[in-house]
Amino acid sequence: MDISDFDYDLPEERIAQIPMEPRDSSRLMVLDPSNHTIEHRRFFQLGDFLKRGDLLIFNDTRVIPARLIGAREHTGGKVEVFLLRQIEKDQWEALVKPGRKVRVGSVIQFSEELSCEIVAHTDFGGRIVRFIYDGIFEEILDRLGTMPLPPYIHEKLEDRERYQTIYSRVKGSAAAPTAGLHFTESLMEELRQKGIQFGFVTLHVGLGTFRPVQVDTIEDHVMHSEFYSVSAETAELIRTAKKEGRRVVAVGTTSIRTLESAASATGVVEAGTEWTDIFIYPGYEFKIVDAVITNFHLPKSTLIMLISAFAGREFTLDAYRTAVEEGYRFFSFGDAMLIQSRQ
Incomplete structure (x- = not known):
């Protein structure tokens, strides 16, 4: 596939420079790939679209002042x-x-x-x-050290913790897993009360996040390896959820890459620590992930390719064009997207 297949026009004023307050007041675009529908909500309404028994998988990495x-x-x-x-x-x-x-x-x-x-x-x-x-x-x-904000953010970050998820625990990342920045303690408690389960993995975000795709044919791109860890407890939560037909919802592209890297050929997640250079783009068959919470990603990036693999390239780009038209905020401090199961 050609790199131009993942391009879109983004006015500079759509790039969020500061985080929303409170965290869960950001907008939420809800995509249903099966029916090609788009809804516009707020992130604090996330529970309206999750089901009892859904298992949310978070990346608990913590950004260092790198x-x-x-x-x-x-x-x-x-x-x-x-x-x-x-x-x-x-x-x-x-x-x-x-x-x-x-x-x-x-x-x-x-x-x-x-x-x-x-x-x-x-x-x-x-x-x-x-x-x-x-x-x-x-x-x-x-x-x-200072917090390694992406180069497209020009405003000074007054509070370092706003570039950390509230559940960050394991130091080692060069960038935040930004889909998790929208979660608050109150929202997570509300989801718990609804019967939604939580599991945590660790993937330390590294060079791959900052390295642009420099080839015309995306299949020629080589990903940089990143360290990940899946605990025995989380692996068991995932195996049980899959066995019982409950959804595994990945919070962010780093969680997706961790789960799909840790999955065996038969779709079973094994506990352990490893390095991954997995590159997910359209044509990839997902083994574990049933739904996705993510932010809006840069044009021609490996992240928009990953999301296109999950939701379909044309539908993903349609959603991005709609987001631009509707005034959504993009990238690290921007708004969020929930992509429902493809089945």
């Missing part, structure tokens, strides 16, 4: 280091700007207590860096 600004030793030139994933104790994979001026052996100073050395290049144009520090690294990073 963006560090430092200076090159000797020259003093400004350098940005964007942490992607921890390889071992003091070594991280990172994006470095300007990369052409930062060679292996270069040292970048962030403060008197923190510096890093460039130790290697990566296959995807990044770097492996080794940190040198005096104290506890996590505490230093929390003080010096």
